[in-house]
Amino acid sequence: MDDYILEMRNISKTFPGVKALTDVSFKVRRGEIHCLVGENGAGKSTLMKVLSGVYPYGTYTGDIIFDGKEQRFTSISDSVKAGIVIIYQELALFPDLSVYENIYAGNEVQRSGLVDWNETIVRAGRMLKKVKLDVNPETLVKDLGVGKQQLVEIAKALSKDVKLLILDEPTAALNENDSENLLQLLRELKQQGITCIMISHKLKEVMAIADKATVLRDGRTICTLDAAKGEITENVIIKHMVGREIEDIYPKRTNKNFGEKVFELRNWTAYDPQAGRNVATDVNLHVRKGEIVGIAGLMGSGRTELALSIFGNPKGYRLQGEMLVEGKPKTFRHPSEAIREGIAYVTEDRKGNGLFLIQDIKWNITAANLWKVAGGGWINENEEIRVSDYYKKALNIKAPSVEQLVGNLSGGNQQKVSLGKWMFVGPKLLILDEPTRGIDVGAKYEIYTIMNELISQGMSIIMISSELGEVLGMSDRVYVMAEGRITGELAIEEADQEKIMQFATL
Template sequence: MSETILEMREITKTFPGVKALENVNLKVRKGEIHALMGENGAGKSTLMKVLSGVYPYGTFSGEIWYKGKRCEFRNTKQSEEAGIVIIHQELALIPQLSIAENIFLGNEQATRQIIHWNQTNQSAKELLKVVGLDESPGTLISSLGVGKQQLVEIAKALSKKVELLILDEPTAALNEEDSDNLLKLMLEFKKQGISSILISHKLNEVTKVADSVTTLRDGRTIETLDTKSEQFSEDRMIKGMVGRELTNRYPHRQPNIGEVVLEVSDWNVFHPLQNERQILHDIHFKIRRGEIVGIAGLMGAGRTELAMSIFGRAYGKKISGRIKLRGQEVHFRNISDAIAQGMAYVTEDRKELGLILMDDIKSNISLASLKQLSKLSVIREHQEIMEAESFRKKMNIKSPSILQKTGNLSGGNQQKVVLSKWILAKPEILILDEPTRGIDVGAKYEIYTIMNQLADEGKGILMISSELPELLGMCDRIYVMSEGRLTGELSRSEATQENIARLMTKGKGEHS
């Protein structure tokens, strides 16, 4: 496995006002899984876009050597013809088309512009077998979950005779089982001689499958380590990524817990389209001031549905039950009512539901507080600028200005903008749904620190997370959900991964 398949030399890429990559070097051996790690904004995705021709030759400086030849890719078609295929974090599938149509899109099995559908479906069937997806080639993408869609993307890559597969945060939106299956698939490809570059923030995934790791920081190469070498460790990776040692992944907090600020009881919710399908059953929980309360559960347990239904009935039909805020029963007709009563909800999907990506940082931060920033329905622009600038500094949002487009920020900085938006609205209850999904270990620590500060100010925080170590490291109490029901409540001293896992997998007949 010593033969080099790829070498990127002294790659430098500049955007207006920002040097994204500076003299970056990367060497990948044939048949290895090479992990690329770094904080959000370190330049990982940019480097892969340079390699795959998304940023064409001439828009960067440096050299790309692939299979012993210097390459000058001017588009992705050229890199794919050479056997380099990239699977982006945002899946590039068309929901209204079938699996087979998506796999061969742009690479149609056709003669004289007439598609051979039998050949297309048969080839798709064979590729689906390779990636372990038991679905008909005619199934529409829109009917598949994210995990299965990810496998379709890989089947699509294999249809292009891939020799170097680039996976950008492939497990960011997957549950644990789907993530494990994807990692096993990468190991299977390795046996077949396919090289892979894995971009991931999940240290446990990297240590599980990678042969070597290159760390980037601030657009520069820090080091490359063999994962079998004595120097390699998770702590070494973290230090390389953030430039300092994180002796504790979760900042220390001495909780000062007060009276109950939110109580939800007898909460029942039905599916918004399938009227007879009950999603949540008799939920009861409470949050006190200064307390961080976690909700654990497998995908489909009803965690997000619970959060959205409480937050101004943003999800569900035939909702019944009671919400008490500060000891008084409240009735939310809509999201505006919930915000007015002091609730905030940081959605798990910041790009679709949390931000207006084409708008600037300033406008996104002020979005939930326009009433208090306005006089006679006219926004006081000076105050809006002052507030946005204050949050940019306080939250350490890395951008040259509050007028920068939010879509151009890294994931961690986008998450800080979402948090800033809600903190400016001065909530008493903050619901955080997967608050650190898709962000690096350094940015996670900053988010945790902000959460602790908010709890210290007496706010009640409800945290939904798929990462059990995160819940254990941050929460004072943890509720566990399974199949739309609460199956248990654990204090900090009772909460272990084993106890949570046991409650997460309770069946219907076992619910307490």
């Protein structure tokens, strides 16, 4: 008989007006790495929240069998006691506390009713060795990079005698090196007998690490694929995820007649007084009408800082050099001035900086261009609904109505709302910072198609991306950044991953 550590049988979960899960069945063998894949809104995170007690027993129907026993978790603490630990995409660490305090937060090492801090530090050191993180346990978490913070989260999970480790998009914010290190750690944890469930949109990672992969679509179980049988391939996963084959994830453009320079930087330098250093140095770049220019580079190379220095300098960098918009010198003291000149910026952090999650779709889409739906000092609600309905349909935003709260949308649909907000502004130059981070392959294809449509209408795009396949698949020309400098410029015909990485590591 197969040794299953987890069986979820006929799980159904309903929210007001939405059935998130319908009779989902899901089984995981002891000691395997099992990936859970599907489009945004397919029900992956909801299923894991049911399992971990975020949605307690009684709020769903169906059965959970874990480690041979039926479980009725009423809280996260119940699932943790049983040996289930979940790590979310948004890390739940205390930035101003030390590594050892974070690892044992809520699980303190006590002696005679008091916290034994010396023993806590010793044990934290052991946990850090397990995850191969060479840092002083007394280091503050805020002084660590995202990749190391992710390892602290895993060390925290291991400190709780975890049997089943669930990771929700663990590499979404990591560069390629940190991602590979994390995947290698999961392989080593598997050798130690720890079972892992990993939710991921990165199909190459799924193919590299999964023993099994279960596909969800529209809140239902579609299939479970077995790596040992050669079933886990990119084409097979995509077909089951989206219900159709996507022959080329990067839709081609036939018309590449670029116009005059829309935007240019000459010897552009941005000094960050808080960090006490340049975040961009002597940058020279240009973008022509109807062109997608990719900016590649490793995390920390200065790509986002460069974008912010262009978009009205909200961080207050000290700027030198020239900026030209349609050949005319410009200086922006605030993002509103950049917007008036036809420059828009879609942030990499849609939840933190890009959207108002507690507001609805129509509120978000019109937020950057309110004067167009206002008159006499009042917002014309009928016009606001008309405009937002147009973008909801044009961008295929999946929601019951434009009055749906943005915080309740999937990541892919949130990204479309963010795009819609800036499309309503009608920019000449659209800066997209990590435009498909944390969204599934079907939503990615839709975003890429929208980008091509915007280009065909005469817009220009700067696309910042950590995914080299995306840079190569969508760009007409590529700049590479390292340590705040442009280290290479490549026509797309001569660009490849090896050349980009050579420039990125200079």
